[in-house]
Amino acid sequence: MTSVQLGRWVLGAACLLALHACGGGGDDGPSTTVTALEPVLETPNETGLADMDDPAVWLHPDDRAKSLVIAAAKRGGLRVFDLQARQVQRVDISFDGEGEPANRFNNVDVQYGFNLNGARVDLVVATDRLQDSLRIWKVDASRTTSPLVDITDPAIGRTFPTRPDPANRTGATVPNPNDGDNTAYGLALWRDRANDKLFAVVAQNNESVVSMFELVARADGSVGMQPVTTWQFPYVWRGQDLTEENDDDPTKDFSPQFEGMVVDQQRGMLYAGQEDVGIWRIDLKTRVAEAAPFVESTAFKPDSPVARDVEGLTLYYAADGKGYLLASSQGQAHGEAPTLATPGRDDTFAVFSRDGGNAYLGSFSVPKNAALGIDAVQECDGADVTNVALPGFPGGLLITQDGYNDDLNDLDGEEAATNLKFTPWAGVAAHFPGGPLLVDTTFDPRNP
Template identity: 80%
Template sequence: MIGKLWWAGILVGALVAGCGGGDDEVQDTGVLLQPVLETPNESGLADMDDPSVWVHPTDKSRSLVIAAAKRGGLRVYDLQARQVQRIDIAYDGQGEPANRFNNVDVQYDFNLQGKRVDLVVASDRLQDGLRIWQVDAASTTSPLVDITDPAIGRTFPTRPDPADRLNKTVANPNDGDNTAYGLALWRDRTNDKLYALVAQNNEAVVSMFELVAQPGGTVGMQFVQTWQFPYVFKGQDLTEESDTDPTHDFSPQFEGMVVDQQTGVLYAGQEDVGIWRVNLKTRVAEPAPFVVTTAFDPTSPIARDVEGLTIYYAAGGKGYLIASSQGQSHGEAPTLVTAGRDDTFAVFARDGNNAHLGSFALPKNTALGIDGVQECDGADVTNVALPGFPGGLLITQDGYNDDLNGLDGEEAATNLKFTPWAGVAANFPGGKLLVDTSYDPRNP
């Protein structure tokens, strides 16, 4: 159901208290907790992954959703889930894919040779680097323009030495493993610098790079710092692998990451372990995750894998950190079923110590013929009032669109689902959440 007038009958009466900010709770809107739009299917080499919302500076109706489709390239959609732009990958001399865009993020008002521009940045796993586009707000057909510095270099030319990960590194071949993976952007308003936080595939490593304007209008990067996290957690070797026992099959890697643009705190999801916090202003990582997965606490609200992380901002430091509790309940047997946590989204308070407030799932919308969300790899939420989404918009990747193949691990089709934030807020199982459109992503 693409581009139809879905809001007729669904957003009727969707007037909320607190739209201008503050601590008011959302009132009963009548909005259901269901996806109301979905993007076209992706399949084959194209596997939808991480989305990010870009808000148009003058015309909110022309805002966009940008998403990584791995070896399918990059996709750009409008607010009716229609494809606006398709950026395909390159191929090497043997006809093999030369790019794999894994995660994507948006940042506003980057100083490019004295001109303020909006950037879209993606991690490229096969090139072990970053790809950078400028957003042309005037274009309706090709809004993303590639401005990557040709000499940008690799993110991870080395990796921890398997024989002594804590003390030594070794040269890292550029073969698509141990390369650029998870990604988040942060603009430090105290020095007007823009940073990319990049996770290393298969490793417990997150590195920080400054994005730097180059002569000629391109953007490169400079290495700043690396944080190395545990390869052994609570006695469990995170490099242990097993094809027969999922309780002994682990990975140390991070993927889902998001930075609180006001506090400068990086939330980084170590998929099998939990969510860590790093203060980017002081460059100090906390000694333990603030929440662990069910692998280490059976009562935890998040199952491994923990994937996409995103923040809904509200006034006064309020709002929510949302984590995709993907779980491992689907695919070829044996699977790891975590009742009540698989295919859910855990909501944590943005302030304080990030208390868990409850969790929700995104069920199918039978009226519109849209299936629910399973094995969500990535998510993004915006509080900005957009046409059709007056309380904000939640974008989620659906790892099994239309539940094809019985969720057996063969992902025949993936896509993105669009859900009104007002529907999440009004029907949240842990109690109604805030709807607050006061935060401006251009001036956080």
């Protein structure tokens, strides 16, 4: 985008901000109409071993223009971008003695103000599937080209040394080989301000297991972890065996795993997406999980606003407990036949109220921006949103992973290129069905 184009967009966004600062979901109830909006920036392509996945926004404490977007690129490592979608740091993976990747960073999250032996630091944490562990960096705001500094405890250990016994998933466990299959997957961080502690909630790949770990400062300045608790969710839902696999009939092809997760930092409420089932809630303060997902996928409720796979979850914060939970309704419409299309819900983002019972408000998609040559978002694995006013994004910023950048290979299931799209939240709010959503820049994620 040229500076002239950016300037024109900022002016328009500022007008939207003024017009819709007090907007709500409308008086006529939620709408199921899917409306469109356009991204204005995108990151470079990831190809080969690299596969862009989950993003997280880090907010600079003093100069918002120096804020960053950090993203997991799986076997490509980690990427750090500025607010112009330019790469400022690349964290590469290691390789074993046979030249095979030794790391696979699946999901990433950011939290602020961790007590590292008396110093307050911001942490970036990622799950590493091939090591079955967490990787931890601190953000050094004084470093412009390599702000992430690895401070992982070398003896951090594994997240899932055991797994539910496949022959008896009612509580029995068996040793879990560290082969990258049933290992660390989805991730969300929770900053418990009342007790000055930081927790990582981690999902186990291929299992209906979610565990909670406390991040612990070591005397040498590194950060390790210690287990806190584990939740095991059903492997059978509404009579369907979630471990059933069927390559010929997608209606009978299931998975029990979780990936997309986010924590409401003020309430301590975890939202965890079991990809084929729906979104569960866990109160991290009491450590009690609800008995059923608050919204089920189309696999179990045909009129559901979320089509499996349910993927990236993120929260838009506003004042007085208001705001929105966004869920990527990825769907299964793309790839080689047979596919499982759910028209109107594939490649969309379902919006739920943050307060109350998380009422469904409507959905939107992120289409191509023909004027800027930016393609649409399909099969979004991860997303992050911030309400904070940023240069170029005065009403906040939505970051979405695009599983098929440039629509290569006719969306045949071969992900030739992936990247991230940057979309102004003011545009999302203004184009939302049923009336504008809130645009509220007063909430400070650094001090919730």
